[in-house]
Amino acid sequence: MQALVKDIRAWIASWNEDPKPFVWAKTAEEILDALFSYCRRITASGH
Template sequence: MAVDEPGNADDRRSEVELADWNEYPRPFVWTKTADEILDKFAAYRRRISDSGH
């Protein structure tokens, strides 16, 4: 079975995790501030814009 075919182990694991989440929902908790996320994104954009491609 190819990796992209439906029914592979990752698909089944995702389905199990989704079923668990739906059965026992929990709130998403941000672990970084908006400024930390935006700073990291800005650094990434600088890095890829200087890549020479």
């Protein structure tokens, strides 16, 4: 657990030195369409 906390803190420190803004690559409609398609596939999978 301590190793995980150490790694997370190191990642945060590194990220804060050179942060990059999050940029949406798709429109909300494209994301929702993909989500709907995925939900339809897993619902019809018979599991």
